[in-house]
Amino acid sequence: MYSDISNKHVLVTGGSKGIGYSCAQAFLGEGARVTIVSRSQENLDTAVSKLKAEFGSSANIFAVSSDLTIDSDALGAINKAKSHFGDIEVLINSAGAAKRTSAEDLNPKIWMDAMQAKFFSYINIIDPVIKEMAARRSGVIVNVIGMGGKFATPVHLAGGSANAALMLATTGLATAYAPYEVRINGINPGLTFTERLKEGIKVEAKRSNISEDDALKAAIQKIPLKRMALPEEVARVALFLASKEASYVTGQIIGMEGASCPII
Secondary structure, eight states, rough: OGGGGOOOOEEETTTTTTTHHHHHHHHHTTTEEEEEEOOHHHHHHHHHHHHHHHHHOOOOOOEEEETTTSHHHHHHHHHHHHHHHOSSSEEOOOOOOOOOGGGGOOOOOHHHHHIIIIIIHHHHHHHHHHHHHHTTHHHHHHHHEEETTSSOTBHHHHHHHHHHHHHHHHHHHHHHHHGGGGEEEEEEOOOSSTTTHHHHHHHHHHHHHHHHHHHHHHHHTTTSSSSOOHHHHHHHHHHHHGGGGGTTSSSOEESTTTTOHHHH
16 A cells, blocks of 8 residues: 555564554565564564564564663664664654553652653664664654653653653654654554553552453543554554655654543
C-alpha cells in the first residue's frame, strides 16, 4: 500500500515486543529493511524467529542488543544497523517504559529512572540519527509516547513527566528540523493490549484495593470505544506517518486513546 517504504532502512527501538514488534511487522510487510533494537538478546532472537516464520527466511530483518539509556550504546546500535543496512531513513521509537509507581512511593531515584527509561532512551538515539538525516535532507522519525504525558495520574507521575518532556522534544525538534526536510511526529496510544499493560493494572489494583481483573474492567469502561487498542493499530498509524502520504504532517502528536482524553 505504501510503495515508497519498500527497501527503506527502518530502525525500530523496542522492536522485540509489543507496539515496536508490530511496527517491525508492518514495515517488513511493505518491503522495508528493518533493524530492531532491544536490551534483551533473548527477546530479539524470539522476535526474529517469529518474523522470519511470517515473512520467510530471506526477510530483511536485523537485530541489535543495546541499552539505549546509555548514549554510547545507542550510538553503537546505530553504527551496527548502518553497517548492515546502510543509512537509517526511518526511525520508529517504541523502547523504554517508566515503571508505574504510586505517588506515595515516589522518591528522587524513581523520578530519575523514569527519565532515563523513557526520555533518554529516545533522545540518545534521536540525536545522532536526526543530525545524519538533516545532512542528507531526508528522513522521518515517529515517537510512540504514552498518554500519561497529557494528564496526570497518581500512579504514573514520574513516567508521565518523562512522556510530557518527550512530547515537547518531538514537536520542538520537528520545528527545528523542518527546514532540513526531516519530519518528526508522535503517537499517543492509550490502553493497548501488550505485556506492558499488566504492570500498570497491577499498580492500579493495589492502589484501589481491587483485583487486577476488576482494575482492567474499570479501565476499559472509561474508554468510549469500550476496548483497548491493538498494537497493530498503532503500527498502522506509524506506517502512515513514515510514508509520503503524510508528507506535510510534522510536529504533531496523534492521540490513539479511543476518545478517553477529549481535549483539543
